[in-house]
Amino acid sequence: MASSKKLDAKIPDGQLEQKWSKYKSTVHLVNPANKRSLEVLVIGSGLAGSSAAASLAEMGYKVKVFCFQDSPRRAHSIAAQGGINAAKNYQNDGDSVYRLFYDTIKGGDYRSREGNVHRLAEVSSHIIDQCVAQGVPFAREYGGLLSNRSFGGTQVQRTFYAAGQTGQQLLLGAYSALQRQVGMGAVKLLARHEMLDIVNIDGKCRGIIARDLVSGKLERHFGHAVLLCTGGYGNVFFLSTNAMGCNVTAAWKAHKKGAFFGNPCYTQIHPTCIPVSGEHQSKLTLMSESLRNDGRIWVPKKKEDAQAIASGKMNPNDLKEDDRDYYLERRYPAFGNLVPRDVASRAAKERCDSGFGVNATGQAVYLDFAFNMKYKYGKTEATKKGIENPTEEQLTEFGQAVIKEKYGNLFDMYEQITGVNPYKNPMMIYPAVHYTMGGLWVDYHLMTTVPGLYALGEANFSDHGANRLGASALMQGLADGYFVIPYTIGEYLADEIRTKSIPTENEEFVKAEQEVENRINKLLNIKGTKSVDHFHKRLGKVMWDKCGMARNAEGLKWAIEEIRKIRAEFWADVRVPGSANEFNPELEKAGRVADFIELGELMCKDALHRNESCGGHFREEYQTEEGEANRDDEKFAYVAAWEMKEVGEWELNKEELKFENIKIAARSYK
Amino acid sequence: MAGTSEKTINVNVKVWRQKNKNEKGGFETHDMKGVSVDMSFLEMFDVLNERLINEGKDPVAFDHDCREGICGMCSMYINGRPHGPKQGVTTCQLHMRSFKDGDTIVVEPWRSAAFPVIKDLAVDRSAFDRVIAAGGFVSVNTGNAKDANNILIPKDDADEAFNAAACIGCGACVAACKNGSAMLFVSAKVSQLALLPQGKVEAQQRVLDMVHHMDMEGFGNCTNTGACEAECPKEISLENIARMNREFLFANANEKK
Numbered sequence A: 001m002a003s004s005k006k007l008d009a010k011i012p013d014g015q016l017e018q019k020w021s022k023y024k025s026t027v028h029l030v031n032p033a034n035k036r037s038l039e040v041l042v043i044g045s046g047l048a049g050s051s052a053a054a055s056l057a058e059m060g061y062k063v064k065v066f067c068f069q070d071s072p073r074r075a076h077s078i079a080a081q082g083g084i085n086a087a088k089n090y091q092n093d094g095d096s097v098y099r100l101f102y103d104t105i106k107g108g109d110y111r112s113r114e115g116n117v118h119r120l121a122e123v124s125s126h127i128i129d130q131c132v133a134q135g136v137p138f139a140r141e142y143g144g145l146l147s148n149r150s151f152g153g154t155q156v157q158r159t160f161y162a163a164g165q166t167g168q169q170l171l172l173g174a175y176s177a178l179q180r181q182v183g184m185g186a187v188k189l190l191a192r193h194e195m196l197d198i199v200n201i202d203g204k205c206r207g208i209i210a211r212d213l214v215s216g217k218l219e220r221h222f223g224h225a226v227l228l229c230t231g232g233y234g235n236v237f238f239l240s241t242n243a244m245g246c247n248v249t250a251a252w253k254a255h256k257k258g259a260f261f262g263n264p265c266y267t268q269i270h271p272t273c274i275p276v277s278g279e280h281q282s283k284l285t286l287m288s289e290s291l292r293n294d295g296r297i298w299v300p301k302k303k304e305d306a307q308a309i310a311s312g313k314m315n316p317n318d319l320k321e322d323d324r325d326y327y328l329e330r331r332y333p334a335f336g337n338l339v340p341r342d343v344a345s346r347a348a349k350e351r352c353d354s355g356f357g358v359n360a361t362g363q364a365v366y367l368d369f370a371f372n373m374k375y376k377y378g379k380t381e382a383t384k385k386g387i388e389n390p391t392e393e394q395l396t397e398f399g400q401a402v403i404k405e406k407y408g409n410l411f412d413m414y415e416q417i418t419g420v421n422p423y424k425n426p427m428m429i430y431p432a433v434h435y436t437m438g439g440l441w442v443d444y445h446l447m448t449t450v451p452g453l454y455a456l457g458e459a460n461f462s463d464h465g466a467n468r469l470g471a472s473a474l475m476q477g478l479a480d481g482y483f484v485i486p487y488t489i490g491e492y493l494a495d496e497i498r499t500k501s502i503p504t505e506n507e508e509f510v511k512a513e514q515e516v517e518n519r520i521n522k523l524l525n526i527k528g529t530k531s532v533d534h535f536h537k538r539l540g541k542v543m544w545d546k547c548g549m550a551r552n553a554e555g556l557k558w559a560i561e562e563i564r565k566i567r568a569e570f571w572a573d574v575r576v577p578g579s580a581n582e583f584n585p586e587l588e589k590a591g592r593v594a595d596f597i598e599l600g601e602l603m604c605k606d607a608l609h610r611n612e613s614c615g616g617h618f619r620e621e622y623q624t625e626e627g628e629a630n631r632d633d634e635k636f637a638y639v640a641a642w643e644m645k646e647v648g649e650w651e652l653n654k655e656e657l658k659f660e661n662i663k664i665a666a667r668s669y670k
Numbered sequence B: 001m002a003g004t005s006e007k008t009i010n011v012n013v014k015v016w017r018q019k020n021k022n023e024k025g026g027f028e029t030h031d032m033k034g035v036s037v038d039m040s041f042l043e044m045f046d047v048l049n050e051r052l053i054n055e056g057k058d059p060v061a062f063d064h065d066c067r068e069g070i071c072g073m074c075s076m077y078i079n080g081r082p083h084g085p086k087q088g089v090t091t092c093q094l095h096m097r098s099f100k101d102g103d104t105i106v107v108e109p110w111r112s113a114a115f116p117v118i119k120d121l122a123v124d125r126s127a128f129d130r131v132i133a134a135g136g137f138v139s140v141n142t143g144n145a146k147d148a149n150n151i152l153i154p155k156d157d158a159d160e161a162f163n164a165a166a167c168i169g170c171g172a173c174v175a176a177c178k179n180g181s182a183m184l185f186v187s188a189k190v191s192q193l194a195l196l197p198q199g200k201v202e203a204q205q206r207v208l209d210m211v212h213h214m215d216m217e218g219f220g221n222c223t224n225t226g227a228c229e230a231e232c233p234k235e236i237s238l239e240n241i242a243r244m245n246r247e248f249l250f251a252n253a254n255e256k257k
């Protein structure tokens, strides 16, 4: 298979270990005087956007930052809980850049680029240095050194964390760096602004159209380069662990104007989330993967017991050890509860589909801390206190204190939402949509197929293949922003120093603004009978049922037809209240859901064409006898990069994936 | 157990409506029947808004995003308390099981001179961003950092800095304070950085700049009523204010010298 001529990944030649350092020392530079006249628009203020904007401004570029929330600090990165990976080998447990690289490629089920992933592993350790220098309060040991824990899909401890609030602390670090540049006048901040289109002039991206969400006014902004750092699109499923505002709009507008969309069907379903509680549900809440360090996952061995528990006739704490099925430990003894997310999620679905679910809906399994609380932590603490024969009560008491210190905020959150005390009862969990590996196709420079338009962080498709390992999204977002784009953007901008800033009276700006305005008016003038949420929920259900944890050709074909119907009905019958020239959250939602509907179709199309199972993409037709994913490397070792011809019409371009340093193999966690 | 309770209640929601910053607002009352107690407070608002839209009326505008108590965006003043009746939770984490059948629930926006209303329950808190821009950072450019484990930080200091850094910037402290003071928010950032060796170098300038900017933004004075700590969803401690006052006096004295 050869790559499509339209795709040039621009991976530097040479040995894997030297690609990035060689690139850095030969890349074109922009001199400081010229930087001051080069303008960069950064859309998004999450880890990727804030870190990129701060770093580029420090280097001297003129930067504008946009976000739709009221402050850059509220970007969805703030909600990341568990941690961030880095190949520091502080624990002396055999970690290295190569091992992180290897784990990531394998974790992604051999569907990512070696060159990119190796670079990610190389810069990972600088991220931790940078964050600590900013004052990010990572967890520490008594000796004052940084502490680590394990995440799924790895056998080393390389995850750095700040209680269950790692994303918050990392984002506040990047935000403070950003605000420092705002204070110095190097960055102009435009919060409560939503980007609604990109503007291309003579084949290059030259700016954006944004809506001031408070006044409703449309604005034109010029930039020599535009960076989309706009996050993931998990909310296409309506229910997900993403924040309510997460959306695909920025990436989708770019897609419609020439940016190819990579692997849209690769979705991560996270195994440990709080189960759905009812019709009113607006979002799902993650219980961090870090909990799998100490929580053991089980369901009853017998269906009668599962039913008795589900109907409230039996207390799960009373079920004997022998009657419990720790199915991950049983199926995957080498990794146990710490198998990667896709594997853990499918295993939970399998147990629940077979009738072993432990709540009324049958869609929940247990995550149980009792054992480690008592025997791992309780015992150690008792020993520390010099108590030789501690009672069961003492063990529980001591162990609880340790668990509280490690995961207190998660336990509190669980109790808030469910009304159940997780120190006393095992947590109930079920998989939920969490992360999208797919995104805008980018080359090694993080540039999309539109020159001058870049995508960073979760918005791009790049480093995680078909399944992302826990604690690697934060790493990638910050790698892209702090350490990759500051170099790679120079390669492009070095040729732009003679480009004067283009006045926004230019006809392309005028035209783009007019199109945005027309679409807003169209939405407002339908004056139909159903709310935006009505359509979003319908779309979400189709996506979850047919393009979720398990997919098959028949279901996907049906879904495509169904989504087209939803699209037609949406544009005929949606009701968007209010007007364009005011603060109007329903109007914002309407625009986003319209884009989700178009994206949903592409996701199904991508899932349908990929006749194999890999990572988060599980096609029921392609599984082994034991129910494991069956990859087809001969036919599908490529990135699917979709080019939009018109709404509902795409052309597939393939980027071949070459594995020169890793032997491509079946992925086993047994 | 989770998700299995089918209990519902009826409540009366009295909600503040205000078209924009310049127009006068007023209360509007809605009967909410059959509200599941498993619903979150904001989900109850989703249901209300869905109904308003179906009736051809303008839904209630409110800020929210993560709905997990971490982004700091949600901001409702419920029955006279920012984030409502429960200690240590944000509006989005409040669930209807905290209310009783027949309750009247009064919902207003944050009220403070420094936080003008945008519409209904949404307010403008950008003053907080500007206070951070005045000094809430360590001046270190990307790429200049040394190996992270070269800086040893006693666990207790790291934990204390973390506790201060847990502030979500929601502004409940300002809304709770009769003077509209932002001392708890500002002191949390000053404390976090003052507790860490990385932040020590600039500690004096930082506290002067941030306090100066806080005053400029129109936040009120602190008269030690403690309402901020009582209402803070992240239970940020008043000790931070004490620490900031010490830092400030010290820095101020040094500056005069």
Ligand SMILES: Cc1cc2nc3c(=O)[nH]c(=O)nc-3n(C[C@H](O)[C@H](O)[C@H](O)COP(=O)(O)OP(=O)(O)OC[C@H]3O[C@@H](n4cnc5c(N)ncnc54)[C@H](O)[C@@H]3O)c2cc1C
Binding pocket: A043, A044, A045, A046, A047, A048, A049, A066, A067, A068, A069, A072, A074, A075, A076, A077, A078, A079, A080, A081, A082, A083, A084, A166, A167, A193, A194, A195, A196, A229, A230, A231, A232, A241, A242, A243, A246, A247, A249, A250, A286, A288, A434, A435, A456, A457, A458, A459, A470, A471, A472, A473, A474, A475, A477
């Ligand atoms: C609950 C949860 C927990 C997680 N925990 C972890 C973890 O422990 N470890 C880990 O590695 N990963 C974790 N992840 C994943 C990780 O948090 C995200 O992938 C990552 O933070 C995304 O960062 P980002 O900068 O790409 O985008 P985001 O942080 O989502 O930021 C997107 C930005 O774009 C802006 N934006 C979007 N569209 C527009 C538009 N049209 N106009 C203007 N602005 C726009 C938004 O305002 C926002 O500022 C978690 C994810 C979730 C949902």
Ligand code: SF4
Binding pocket: B166, B167, B168, B169, B170, B171, B172, B173, B174, B184, B185, B188, B231, B232, B233, B234, B235, B236
């Ligand atoms: S100190 Fe507490 S109340 Fe004030 S902004 Fe921070 S989290 Fe909110």
Ligand code: FES
Binding pocket: B063, B064, B065, B066, B067, B068, B069, B070, B071, B072, B073, B074, B090, B091, B092, B093
């Ligand atoms: S919505 Fe994020 S804290 Fe409430």
